[in-house]
Amino acid sequence: MSQQTQSENEIDAVTFEVLRSGYEHTADRMSTVLQRTAFSPIIYDMVDFSNAIFTPNVDLVGQTANCPIHLAAMHFSAEASLEEFGVDELGEDDIVLLNDPYNGGTHINDVTWTQPIYDSSDELLGFGVSRGHWTDLGGGGPGGQSWGTHIAEEGLRIPPSKIVENGELNKTLLEILKSNTRSPQYIEGDVQAHRAALTAAKDELHRLERKYGADTVRQGMSDVLDYTEERTREAIREIPDGRYNARDYGDCDGITEDSIYLDVTLIVDDDEITVDFEGTDDAVAGSVNSPKANTYSAVYYALKFFTDPDAPANAGMYRPIEIELPEGSWVNPDWPRPVIGCTTFAASKICAVIWQALADAIPEEIVAPTYSECNWFTVQQEDPETDDAYVWSDLPPGGWGGTPSGDGMETTADPLGNCMDLPVERSELLFPVTVDRREFISDSGGDGEYRGGLGLRETFTFHGYAELSVETSRTKEGTPGVNGGQSGGLGRLIKNYGSDDEEVIGGWKTDSDEWEMCLIGSEPFQPGESFTIETQGGGGWGDPAKRDPEAVREDVRDGKVSRETAAEIYDVDIDGE
Template identity: 90%
Template sequence: MSQKTNQKQNIDTVTFEVLRSAYEHTADRMSTVLQRTSFSPIIYDMVDFSNAIFTPDVNLVGQTANCPVHLAAMHFSAEASLDEFGKDELDADDIVLLNDPYNGGTHINDVTWTQPIYDESDELLGFGVSRGHWTDLGGGGPGGQSWGTHLAEEGLRIPPTKIVEDGEINEALLGVLKSNTRVPQYIEGDVQAHRAALTAAKDELHRLERKYGAGTVRQGMHDVLDYTEERTREAIRKIPDGEYSAQDYGDCDGITKDSIYLDVTLIVDGDEITVDFEGTDDAVPGSVNSPKANTYSAVYYALKFFTDPEAPANAGMYRPIDIELPEGSWVNPNWPRPVIGCTTFAASKICAVIWQALADAIPDKIVAPTYSECNWFTVQQEDPETDAGYVWSDLPPGGWGGTPTGDGMETTADPLGNCMDLPVERAELLFPVTVEEREFITDSGGDGKHRGGLGLRETFRFHGYAELSVETSRTKEGSPGVNDGHSGGLGRLIKNHGMDDEEVIGGWKKDGDEWEMCLIGSEPFQPGESFTIETQGGGGWGDPTNRDLDAVREDVRNGMVSPETAADVYDVDVESE
C-alpha cells in the first residue's frame, strides 16, 4: 500500500472545526459500538476500554474520554505492531493484536487492536486502535492478579500478532485465547466487538474522505495536532519557571510490606516541561511495576488537567513534555518484572506525585490528590446451584481531592479511568453474590478549607465458594492534602465485617498496631462469608480553620462529617448549637 503524503494545504476555520469534531466523533462511535456488542461486563458495564484514531505517522488525533491511562500507551502499541509487520505489509483487512507489557502494552489484561485505514487511492489515511480490558487471560490468580514475582504468572503474553488477515480470523490464535482463560464464553464475542469498533473507525474516516477528500482529512489531522501543541505551550508559559519536586509512595508490592517510593521533579522552562523521575526506587519483585508505555500515559493525563484541559486531547500535547525515566526503576522496569498493578496502582501514584509537585508552582490552581487508587478486585466463584464458574471484577471508587473553588467529589473513579464500578443490580443478576451494604464513610474526606470527597464502604456476600484477588493502596496513610489541607481517610479490606469472626485482611487492624498487606492473591471465602472494602477519601485543600462554618454544619447534618470532627478540627460545636 502507498504511504504518499499530500503537500500542505490551507484549511478554513469552519472545515478545521468540523474535522476536529469528526475525529473525536469517530472515536466516540467506536466506543459506542464496542460497549454495545461486547460480551464482558467489565467492558459493557464498567467501561474499561478506550478507542482512538491515529494519523498515518501514528500520532493520536481523536479519542474517547474512556480510560486516560490507556490512551498515550496505545501509541506504543500501534508503533510496536507496525514495527513488527511494517506499514507496507499490512493490508486494509488486517488487524494486529498485542498485550505484551514489554512490547507496546501495559498489563496483560489490556488487549490492543490496530488496523490500517486506506483511502480510495490505496494511500494510508490513518489507523483505528481499540483497547479493552479483558476479564481474564490466565495466570496464577483470577484476572491475572497472582501478585507473584514473574510476568508469566499474570497470564498469556501476546506479541504483535495478526488476529485478522485478509478479513479472515486467525482461528489458531483464537483457540489459544480461549484455551488460556477462565471465561472462554467472553472471548469470541469480545473479538467481534473490537472488530466492529475498528469497522466503525474505517466507515467514519471514509465518510470524511468522500466529503472533503483524503488530502484534506490528512491535513486536518496535522493541523489539529499543531493546534493542541500551541494551546498546551501557552498553558505551560503561565506556570512559573522553576524546579518543583515531590515524593509519594505505594504501600507495598505484594511480596514485602516495604513502601515503594516515587520521586519526581518538574522542570518548567518557558513553554516546555521536563518530568524527571530520578531518585525513584528500583523495580520491585512484586506486580506493581509500570512499563514505559503506562508511565508515559500517566504523566500525560496528570498534566492535562493543568495544561489547558479544554484543548483537543491528542498527541500535540505530548510535544512540549519531556519524560526522563531511570532505567530499571519501577516506572521503567525490564522483563520479566511483573506489572499487573501498573494501570491501577502505579499510574495513580504517578498522577498524585505530579499534582503534589505542581502545588508549589500553582498553589491557587492545584487540586489535592484523589484517593489515588482503583481498588481493583477480581473474584473467581462457583455457583452452588449449577456448579457454573465465574470470574468478575469491580472497581469501587473513592473520594477526589478538594479544589480551589469547592469540595472534592464523593466516590468518583480516579482520573486514570472514566470507568464505572459494577452496578449492584448487574452483579446480583449475573453472579452468585449479594451486595449488602453500600454507603459513604463519615469523616473519610480530608479536612480542609475545601474538604476531600468521601470514600465508600461496600460489602459483598458470596453464595458459593470464592477466591478473591485485590489491589488497593493508601492503607498506611491517606491521600495527602495541599495548601495545609489534611490527608484523606484510609482504605481497608475486611472479611466478615460486623460478625464475630471479623478479620482485617488488608490495612491497619482496629487497634492500629498491625498492618496487613493490601495486595492479596486468591484469598479463599467459604459460602456465606463476606468481603468488605472501605475505599479512601480525597485530600483536603487549604487550612481547615478557614472552612465556612455553615458548610461544616451542613456536612454534619448530611452525615459527611461527625460532630466530633466538627468540634475538634473546625471548632464547631454542633451538639450545643
C-alpha cells in the same frame, strides 16, 4: 506561485472545526459500538476500554473520554505492531493484536487492536486502535492478580500477532485465547466487538474522505496536532519557571511490606516541561512495576488537567513534555518484572505525585490528590446451584481531593480510569453474590478549607466458594492534602465485617498497630462469608480553620462529618442544633 500553494494547503476555520469534531466523533462511534456489542461486563458496564484514531505517522489525533491511562499507551502498542509487520505488509482488512507489556502494552489484561485505514487511492489515511480490559487471560490468580514475582504468573502474553488477515479471523489464535482464560464465554463476543469498533473507524474516516478529500483529512490531522501543541505551550507559559519536586509512595509490592517510593521533579522552562523521575526506587519483586508505555500515559493525563484541559486531546500535547525515566526503576522496569498493578496502582501514584509537585508551582489552581487508586478486585466464584464457574471484577471508587473553589467529589472513579464500578443490580443478576452494604464513610474526606471527597464502604456476600484477588493502597497513610489540607481516610479490606468473625485482611487492624499487606492473591471465602472494602477519601485543600462554619454544619447534617470532627478540627460546636 508560493501564495497559491499556501492557499491550497490552508484549511478554513469552519472546515478545521468540522474535521476536528469528525476525528473525535469517529472514536466516539467506535466506543458506542464496542460497548453495545461486547460480552464482558467489565467492558459493557464498567467502561474499561478506550478507542482512538491515529495519523499515518501514528500520532493520536482523536480519542474518546474513556480510560486516560490507555490512550497515550496505545501509541506504543500501535508502533510495536507496525514495527513487527511494517505498513507495507498490512492491508486494510488486517488487524494486529497484542498485550505484551514489554512490547508496547501495559498490563496483560489490556488487549490492543490496530488496523490501518487506506483512502480510495490505496494510500494510508490513518489507523484505528481499540483497547479493552479483558476479564481474565490466565495466570496464577483470577484476573491475572497472582501478585507473583514473574510476569508469566500474570497470564498469556501476546506479541504483535495478526488476529485478522485479509478479513479472515485467525482461528488458531482465537482458540489459544479461549484456552488460556477462566472466562472463555466472553472471548468470541469481545473479539467481534473490537472488530466492529475498528470497522466503525474505517467507515467514519472514509465518510470524511468522501466529503473533503483524503489530502484535506490528512492535513486536518496535522493542523489539529499543531493547534493542541500551541495551546499546551501557552498553558505551560502560565506556570512559573522553576524546579518543583514531590515524593509519594505505594504501600507495598505484594511480596514485602516495604513502601515503594516515587520521586518526581518538574522542570518548567518557558513553554516546556521536563518530568524527571530520578530518585525513584528500583524495580520491585512484586507486580506493581510500570512499563514505559504506562508511565508515559500517566504523566500525560496528570499534566492534561493543568495544561489547557479544554484543548483537543491528542498527541500535540505531548510535544512540549519531556519524560526522563531511570533505567531499571519501577516506572521503567525490564523483563520479566511483573506489572499487573501498573494501570491501577502505579499510574494513580504517578498522577498524585505530579499534582503534589505542581502544588508548589500553582498553589491557587492545584487540586488535592484523589484517593489515587482503582481498588481493583477480581473474584473467581462457583455457583452452588449450577456448579458454573465465574470470574468477575469491580472497581469501588473513593474520594477526589478538594479544589480551590469547592469540596472534592464523593466516591468517584480515579482520573486514570473514567471507569464505572459494577452496578449492584448487575452484580446480583449475573453472579452468585449479594451486595449488602454501599455507603459513604463519615469523616473519610481530608479536612480543609475545602474538604476531600468521602470514601465508600461496600460489602459483598458470596453464595458459593470464592477466591478473591485485590489490590489497593493508601492503607498506611491517607491521601495527602495540599496548601495545609489534611489527609483523607485510609483504605481497608475486611472479611466478615460486623460479625464475631470479623478480620482485617488488608490495612491497619482495628485498635492495633499491626498492618496487613494490601495486595492479596486468591484469598479463599467459604459460602456465606463476606468481603468488605473501605475505600480512601480525597485529600483536603487549604487550612481547615478557614472552612465556612455553615459548610461544616451542613456536612454534619448530611452525616459526612461527625460532631466530634466539627468541634475538634473546625472549631464548630453543633450541640443543641
